[in-house]
Amino acid sequence: MAGEQVSSFVFRHSRRHLTRHFREWSVALALGLLLLMLAVLAAGFFQRNQLLSICSTAVPVLLVACGIALVIISRQIDISVGSQFAVCSVLLGLLVQAHWPMPLAGLAAIIAGAFCGAFNGALIAGLGLPSIVVTLATMVTWREGLRWWRQGEFVRDLPESFQWFGLGQAGGQTAVLATTVALFLLLVFGMKHISAGRFVYAVGSDTEAARLAGIRPPLVTFGVFVVTGTLTGLAALLNAVRFADVDPRTGTGLELQAIAAAVVGGVAISGGRGNLWGVLAGVLLLACIAPALVFLKLPPQWEKALQGCIILLAVAADGWRSVRRKH
């Protein structure tokens, strides 16, 4: 009797969980199917080195996409993250070149990201300007400013301690992945169980209701942009250490990659809906496409077209579900 009750509770609970997180699970399922197909057709994909390299390539996108997810959940958008990423990367390289110790330079890069985010946030939350236009302007300004300053020159001759924090490839990859996993779990916990995280959802669902509930929406919006900038700075740090020098053109198109991953992962552009597990699934799905094409011996030029198809399919599925529900 008691067992039956428990099992029916578990059944009902898991069913509700499944319907509520339909999008997240369907993306995870798509990722699972892709991996299964690779396991059958090209088992070479599952070598340890291969997986590690895919994961460490996906790390910067994941961190930026988490920031973007917060921004979208609070019903804003940020298309300047790619340029912020480049500014932080170059700054990091130059500081290390100027013999700053690595931890200090890394911290400086993260703070620079936070400042870029705060600049966006001040204009958007303080003056009430539309976020897409503000971040469009800062995107162009940072990118062109960087090009003017560096003239497209790489930051070279970096000390040994720069690449992989001087830990060697294996140790460096472990450090990068461990940092990312820890931070990701922290963010997931924060969005679900800390009041600041819930404020983001509240402001995104209904700004006026949030204000009447005693939340200050401008402050939340500002905070979200600062967090996104900080995450972008950290992503730049974790990305830059993979290479021996810093390319000033890095991060071009990163903003659209991150938005795409968030949207595929079920973050609704209308605000208030989405979670970071879905974003993780979205990032991994999009990151696996290019290596999967190589391993399945298909022409790699199809990557972008396939990514576009996945985005359109994911949002079309969303739209179809909501249209059907209404009728």
Next chain:
Amino acid sequence: MNTNEHGSSKWQAFRRFETLLAFVLLLEILIFSKTGVNFATRGNMFEVLRLSTEIGLLALVMTPIILTGGIDLSVGSMLGLCAVLFGKMWRDAGLPIPLALACTLVIGAAGGGLNALLITRLNLPPLIVTLGSFSLFRGLAEALTRGVDNFTNFPKTYLFLGQGYLFGGVPAQLPVFALVVIGVWLLVHRTILGRSFRALGFSAEGARYAGIPVKKRLAQVYILSGIISALAALIYVARVGQAKSDAGTGYELLAITAVVLGGASIFGGTGTIHGTLLGVLVLAVLKIGLTLSDQPSELAGILTGGLLLAVLASEALLKKLSARRARASQASVRVLT
């Protein structure tokens, strides 16, 4: 009486805004004719127009979309895809140029139709749909050319569209551009369709109650955007003389910048075609003027971003100030009565 007053003050505000923009343009021209080599010549003025035709076309057609409260991020990718497909149809399928031109326009309409279908049938936000087709169109262009194929050696008669001059000095694409400007201006400012775009942007639900076929109107602007992007692709290929998969990269953002600089609200409802045209010219003159003045080209981007922020911030501050003044005058009226 009250609504009339409201309407006229609004109109004045926009007139002021566009006068401001025209003043910025004039200032640019004055500065660059002092600093630039060969800037203030008739030939250079035509050159500015020649080089800004494609962005101008995209910005023109972006205006009605932004008026409806939407956005189209896929125009630059559409340009790239159309350029590549045009080259493929002409070289590989052996179609004669006029037929290939017509087919490219049809493909543009089909691409816009895909966006329209997803946006209207499934009620999806345009930002996300066109982000998806932004990737899809560019990806198809890369896949079809394997990222390296380049179409060149187009016939002279076709290249004339982008490189030729009429009556000694007028670039050949200028009449086409002027025609589209007049067409879109009439559409937006002098037809019921144009008014309904605006109504849609203010409130889609309200427009529906007023009997406007919301979905049909939305579909129309996105299909128009596809067609004009294809036209821009044809002019681009004729001007550059080659069709590669990276044609038009980043043009969508330039077009949006021009529209917003031209005074359109990104939330929809307000904006004008002449404002957009001024926005395009301000950006084009800035870029070419800086080049001719021997200044780094990156400065153009920085100034564009700065100008955009300055314009928006000053507008927001003015609005805040006038709201405060209105509140103050209301309070004083209350005290008097």
